[in-house]
Amino acid sequence: MTDSETAPSFRLGYVPGVTPGKWVRIWQERLPDTPLELVAVTAVEAPDAVRRGEVDAALLRVPSDRSGLSVIPLYTETTVVVVPKDHLVAAADEVTAEDLADEVVFHPLDETLEWDRRPGRPAVERPATTADAIELVAAGVGVLVAPQSLARLHHRRDLTFRTVTDAPQSRVGLSWPEAETTDMVDDFIGIVRGRTANSTRGRRAAAQPETKGTGTAGGTAKKSGDGNKTGAARRSGDARRGRASGASGASHGKTGRSRTGGTKGGTQSGRRGKPRRRS
16 A cells, blocks of 8 residues: 555553543544554654654643634643642642742653743752653652643652642643644544534535435425325315215205205195085
8 A cells, every 4th residue: 555545543642640541542433544642742842843844743731822823722721739748738638839839840851831920939950841840850859840740640659649729730732733633633523523524514525415405305395295185185174074064964954855845735734624514
């Protein structure tokens, strides 16, 4: 099979912490002849990977700079602080940014949270990645504020996390090149938005309105024809009943005249029955 005959694939980028498994399974069920290729990208690189066309679309943390991108927000993540299990913070169910004022709080270079004012005391150096920051937390050097999905991704038995109630939250969305919504991108949009396989949206459903319209028109014509037939039958039945009623009335009229005639006849018979006077 030549390259030109090879079925096109859909390249889907995804950032750490995002789990596209459910959507990928639905894609495989609906489009078994179109391979879906998963491409792991970092949170920082994801927007540019979409802009450069390295992926057809990406599940990423929504960037503040959306130039050249179309984005559909999918959900908002809870923000947590990752601490050692024996840390004071672990005794609470949730904390605020103010509760971390005396802590060394790591802000890795791949952080996507947009702070107006970062909490805690800054570290001497910013870790390159969230994974590096997790290692430093485990070493007891400081704490890390991050989306909950990343805390779960880098889970360690000696660490735990608690919700930070007033921290900025990260939004995960589906992004693709602006003004380049291909058929495959539209198919995936339908999947993440929960459209059914029989939805009227999407390329396979594009031909359905015509088919449904033809069926509907035929059905309408049939119903209309049936309705006309039914109406004609009803009018015919009414006419027959009307004639029958008229005939019945005429019959009753004759019967009435017959009875009247009978009475008259009886009267005449009575007159004929009178004896003649003798002369």
